[in-house]
Amino acid sequence: MGVAFVAHCLLNQNSRTDGGAHSAGIYSPMVDVLRAKGWRIEQMPCPELAFTGLNRFWAVREQLDTAAFHRHCERLAEAVAGAISMRVTQGEDVVLVGVEGSPSMGVTITSSDPRRRGRPQWPEGTAEHTSGEGIFVEEIRKALARRGIGFPRVAGETCDLAGHDEAAQRAALEAALEA
């Protein structure tokens, strides 16, 4: 098997934006699959918790897309890339498990709304999810590239997306693990 570098909140729902914790502590569907298939788990830091804290508002990518947040994510990404590098050097297979729809942890879907600003109210039904990576994942990609290491296969927790389908999520994770 190999090593799965997982988004912080999969093991620590307390790190999520207020209103976003899906369980008391561990959100286990993805964790259960990884462990059942014999993958080591290594938890990454939560980039938003350490930057805007527990009292942060729900945000889209544009609200975090600042030089300061990129520097912060770069610092965290260097720490994570150091760990990934060591596992790759040891010959381990590595996957990265993010959170789809997240402005920082999305691996194929992030969130975007260039009009979102000011007092935190926005129209219902704003289509904020869009293809792309979150800012932290983007910085991990850069940090690994600086080390000459290819970006790992990815999978994403989809519980925040409309139409979340746990079976489809599991199938996507299994496909990433077995690719």
Added chain:
Amino acid sequence: MDPDMRSYRIALVADQYVNPPPGGLDAVAAAAQAGWAVMQLPANDYPATVAGPLLAEVAEQAEEFCRHGYRLVLVGGRQGLAEALARAGVAVPDRISPRTSAELTEFLRGQPAPPAAREAGR
């Protein structure tokens, strides 16, 4: 949106309890059963150059949780953790090196309610 289900309880857990050897103590399962979250400590095979930056991030996040009245405990340990926590102004939390899952579960369930949970009415 569903109501927020956080427990305000977080265990800093040594890697050998997150990725236990066959037959080893599984702290992730015990924490999930007791309603606790996990912050994993860097694996012991990481040298200080790799583990140090990861420990610094663990400590900064621990500081944010402490400041907001979340309850932290330490399961096992990790070289460099106490120093990293001290740099972030966080005391080493109550600690256990459990021999059985039952011992760990009892320890977690015996912790006082976190101030943040009381404030939130839980």
